[in-house]
Amino acid sequence: MIVAKRKPIEEIIEEAQAYEKILLLGCNECVTVCEAGGKKEVAVLASALRMHFMNQGKDVKIDEITLERQCDHEYLEELRNRIDQYDAVISLACGVGVQFMAEKYMSMPVLPGVDTCFMGVTEERGVWSERCQGCGSCMLAKTAGICPVSRCAKRLFNGPCGGSTDGHCEIDKDVICGWQLIVDRLTKLDKMDDYEVLMPIKDWSTERAGGPRKVVREDVMQ
């Protein structure tokens, strides 16, 4: 999933204070799972903002809607007939949703309510961690299913740097060394010989470096 975290309330207030009719727009997908921008978080933020504006003596209308998704036209279209009631939308979807909402409703200010962080997993309730950077050319078959692009702080392809200590990365004792994980898995799979195969220089043109990306599938286009 795409993992996001709530923005500090002060930052949201700063963004929102110019407006009087605000729609808080949640998303029922990834940001619900990572408890940053689902229905529950929309309600919590709405209460906080109402209280803030009340204390300021400002009459601000704050409505709450949570869509099934904000990254598909059909769900964003559900707002078509009611969007004019508002003078701003705070979207608690990931950066994808915020942008798609902004593209669709050109004259409506759309503000982000979360900071979008990474593609990752729920390690345990309240702990999410990164697994993929979407490099566009998956090499997990060669690295025992552990990704050196997303899990090594230096995205090294041919083994750990000299800073790997007791299974931890040199940048932080709380970060696991991705190459330790790869070596552990290769050992378990009895494939340590694979470690000595030199990984070729990566083609980064399928990654962010190649510019904004697009996948086009003519076979499924209507």
Add this chain to the structure above:
Amino acid sequence: MKTKTPSKLEKILNAGHLAVTSECGPPRGSDPEAITQKAELIKDHVDAINITDNQTSVVRLSSLASCIHLKLMGVEPILQMVVRDRNRIALQSDILGAASFDIHNILCLSGDHQQFGDSAQGQNVFDIDSMQLIQTVRHMRDEGKFLGGDDIKRPPNMFVGAAANPFADPFEIRTPRLAKKIEAGVEFIQTQCIYNLDKFELWMQQAHDRGLHEKAYIMAGVTPFKSAGMAKYMKNRVPGMDVPDDMVKRMAGVPKEKQAEEGINICVETIERLKECEGVSGFHIMAIEWEEKVPGIVERSGLYPRPKV
């Protein structure tokens, strides 16, 4: 055996002498004397001098410019190059820049993560890794071609080195990692500072068992402690460093005013012991901001005078 490059370091190693290198960190400013004065202190006692490349991710005068200052004073430089800050365009360009000044040695490194330095909020690059930088320099030199495939007019002519840390984890891949660097084309290795001699000798034994010491020259890295505090700091705070407890105790066991001398003694004893270790082809003395001690260490270790080649 015939040498492949005009590198003096390669000639000395090839002739079977124990080579001696040291390193200088460039200044945090543009005064060239900060480099040339350090080099002046050690130039007669070492065969070549490494210039670090923004070590610990702190912005400093560039490694390449510093190497040029050494070259102009007749000292043989080893250009350290990290892949942290430059993509393949900039790396190849700087290699050519160095080659244009006839800099004949390069040390290919990953580089410390930027969060250790003064630019923790900066981007890193890591377009290629240190292993692939070794391949890149060898490709440019041996094939006379850029990574993109075009021919290079007057290709670089560099003796290609890399670092090895026998003490980092996971230990079981430390020898395979050395083998991989050799497979990538590395010709000399300078190791991380050695304090745990038993572990180093075990690593060398494993390298020896695979014949790796015959495929690349391995230079043992040493760094003298200035104080017991430094020994403790190296043990506890520097990633990938292995300082045994008894060495920290030995430093702490002498009065403060004698600790620097004790640090030098340990360094000389380390060199003396490792001279007997099969596969060790030389020593890399990293006296961090303590360059004036290098000549004494070299002399006391019986490595002076340096051979003329």
